[in-house]
Amino acid sequence: MSNRHFVESQDIATLVPDALEALTFQNPALSWDSRHKSIYDKGHDPDRHVSVVSGGGAGHEPAHAMYVGAGMLSAAVSGNIFASPSVPQIYNSVRNASGKAGTVLIVKNYTGDNFHFSQAALKARVDLGARVEVVTVGDDVSLTRSKVSKVGRRGLAGTVLMHKVIGAMAAQGKSVDECLTLSKVVNAGLATIGASLGRVHIPGQPCTSNQVPETAIELGMGIHNESGAQLLQPRPSLSDLLDLMLQRLLDTSDPERGYVDFGISPENVVVMVNNLGSLSVLELSAITTKIVRKLGERGIRPRRVYSGTFMTSLDGPGFSITCLRVDAEILSYLDAPTSALGWTSPSTWDEPETRASRTYADEAIDNRSRTAFGGKVDPSVLRKAISGACHSALEAVPAITHFDTIVGDGDCGLTLQRGCETVLKLFEDGIEISDSAFDNFVRIAHAVEESMDGTSGAIYGLFFNGFSAKLRDSDVGGTISHSEWLAAATAGLEAVQGVTPARAGDRTLMDALEPFIHTLKDGLSNAVREAQNGAETTKGMKPAFGRAVYVNEDGWDQVPDPGAMGVVAIVEGLGKVLIGKSIS
Template sequence: MSAKHFINDPTRLVTSALRATALTNPSIAFDEENKIIYRRPGHASQVSIVSGGGSGHEPSFAAFVGAGLLAGAVAGTIFASPSAEQVRRCILQRVESEKGVLVVVMNYTGDVLNFGMAVEKAKASGLEVEMVVVGDDTGVGRKKGGKVGRRGIAGTVLVQKIAGALAAKGATLKQVHKVAQLTASNIVSIGASLSHVHVPGRSLPEPSNEDLKESEVEIGMGIHNEPGSERRTEDLPGLVKIMLAHLLDSSDEDRNFLDVSPNDETVLLVNNLGGVSVLELGGITNEVVEQLEKDWNIKPVRVLAGAYMTSLNGLGFSISLLRITDTGLGNGNSMLSLLDAPAEATGWSAAISTTTWQTKSSATRQNDSGDFKEFEPSNLQLDPVLTRKALKSALAKVIAAEPDITNYDTIVGDGDCGIGLKRGAEAILKMLDRTKPVDDAIIFIHNIIQVVETSMDGTSGAIYAIFLNALAHGLRVQSPESPSPATVQVWSNALQSSLDALSKYTPARPGDRTLVDALYPFIGTLSKTGDVKSAAQAAEAGARGTRGMRASLGRTVYVGGEGWQGVPDPGAHGLAEFLVGLSEGLE
């Protein structure tokens, strides 16, 4: 776990984070003394939904306060329930109570007792108040849960959203309470994590046998570092398979809390516990959806993915499934329409409307006419056998040089230059093997352009694509009226015009420690001598000359580290290798 934080004082952290929540939504206010976030007065009277719990689960619950969702949220310290007095003040003094209040709380002893005490106090004072306790975690089975029951985790937010939307439509407390309870009864969830989390302000615990090993994942870990049901060494597909079985396997008597059939409409929530990158959460979501359909014949009608209920910066995720059930209040008040209803709360990130979901459009734009587009031929001819031989020689040289290029780029950049060049070289070789030899210089170049543009990314990929497109144009403007060989002079002229075009998009010039330190001398020497071998040697010398050269462009400018003085620019070295290989192939 990471024990480094920007704010190490937990009290200051909670207070300042709640203050920021109010800053990002002008419709809500912050009672700092009682750590309550609540809707400002002035909106139409409705049932108020109140929730809360320990801090550390953001955006739950403070950032869910707003029109169409919660009326108030009460925060405790990190991972600890707020007091009954805090909750009582929220119910009696901070939210609209004329039409009643529904309290939604997760099934943790401290939360249930403190929120429950506040509910009873509010009832004793004459208010209409009801409470729903959400326990959706199948990581805790019947045997282990005992009388306490299942913990509440991310599925809770679906209960809050549906209840909040129904309240906003003017439903009675009895109706809102019934639908919230119905929703809670139709949700199952399970989480998994690669590591425990560290609470700011606490000392780092001593290493112990309880710590997760590097290769282990804990299945069913709670959102407060509580132990899970088991530890496994699994890849993502294997992990998701186990998690879905815990949710859906009807033969598991200890965990079969909800029967979901392929005929049921379901909502899938893939929740980030805080420390998973958005990129990786996307990959996880895709894996879950694919396995649901393949192994369980379940196709969710809604898929929500993001950080809804976190565990500080927990390196894990949870899966929740909601079985859509008739609310008995008509189509306009179905679980799906209530889930889709807009909410003006900064923590609710599901932005897709009911209409968009129901359209189920499968239309795409398909304008491809094959892997390699046809281009208007020219009258510039080349020897296809010799050209392919030379190009393959050059590409082989680049592939062989990949380890050196990668090593150089690891020292001066981010280490991807060699891999990118190798990927492009291998893709061009594959194209050469799949396509018939051509004797038209422009079509030959365009076939290479198609590969470069799709297989090479980053800065160098863009530079090569611009240069090659300009090279094709430079050849085309020299195309004669009748078929003629593409001479060295023709190529030299086209290369020079490509260099001119490239200079419009990058300020790189010789001496800046970039690939142009090899490109400029190659083109300049070729223009003067007409000799490819001499030009390649000049490129090689230019690349060597970048050793010890201080960069003024590219990532090397701001990447720290030692050793850059002793290595050439990776891009220049890679290009020089290509050009040397090209000259050898023409011999």
């Protein structure tokens, strides 16, 4: 793994926007919304054709923005590296791309993407009255059914084939319902497995210490720098590795992994051999030949073979194999023309006729004063409390990041850092803040939504929105009472629990958040202690959610959950300021 990049540390903040803008230079039929990091097909008519929108974290290029174009995606939205885009980003992309024909969101099955895209879809239905449906793609076969019983199969390179099929359907005038019906057929016929020689290096971050030995290969690699499902040591030959990968893809006798039966019609299969980032074209092509030969030995002669770079994990030194069961209809959509830059087959595009320019405006701002709602709070104490919580969390970021590189994708600490830094700017000394508890916590909720992506960002956003909503109903004009603070905290927790089935015992930040909220009635110092205990118990705990599910248990056995560590850091900071005094 190389940690050398042409893009230097001072340019990391513009890396993703610059990469997205480059697409508009390559294809003038694309437009670029810099604020929300979204790419649009200018020729798409959303009133005549279903809008197909996708997206996710950066680092998977050409996915997803390079699949925007006639015949594939109408729009794509990007988060930061390996982090889901925020709800406001997705919502604005949907709003700007959608029309009377309706919208289909194609989402890889990861917790953060599911949270954010589902929330954005719901928001669009409510605010715009639009028909917006979500298609979640899960094609990973490396993990057993029992292992992923709660979270489902990960979305991997097979998602690109879903883009192509649904995008072609939309271009041919099919309805939302027709797209949804065929998406279920495609999803049921997808199977992907990856393998890698090592980790990737995330620009701007230190090298992870969790490296793959030179004598080993990781099987079941994801696309977020997480550990594989299985470490193969000693390293098998390429032939043996491919045999094992194809067995996982094709063997229906294994009740834990036989996800797709390709034996029903072995002549109706397409194969995608995907470069995870850093394989040479020469090596990938040789691997492709060996895969096709081995499929032939199993009686499968692929109708189409796609070999290239479709969905990466930055500079990942590996590849994945995807098989899709097809019929004549699905094959026709795969063969349909597209102008998307990232699709492998030759394509042409024409500059669309000039249409009325579209302005990608920010989400409408509610100008009604929030200070008229709910009870009061002492601004000076609130400022100190927020500052204490945020600075405590910022001090913990290096440790959180270190542990997350072992059991996740390394973004948990940086996500928390972005949120804390944004919130701190709202409460800096010299900036006037109101005495309205509701107003202040709505501002915090908005700051979190704008700055924190990924799963943890969604959870913090849900918590503070639920917290704020309860404060809105507090005694107008009066000082917020202890019981009202408790009720708001409980409402915040319930808002999170209403979206995710994760609970204490599932190795998530809920292991710290739940005991903190549940014992807050007994005093802040006791609640902080219970949060600390909850986070500590996650060491060795079997995960049920998040990327830790996909990591070999050797990685998380002695490592606490990074999200729970973040919660502890926040409440410890609160405790240092507030224990012994009233925020009101």
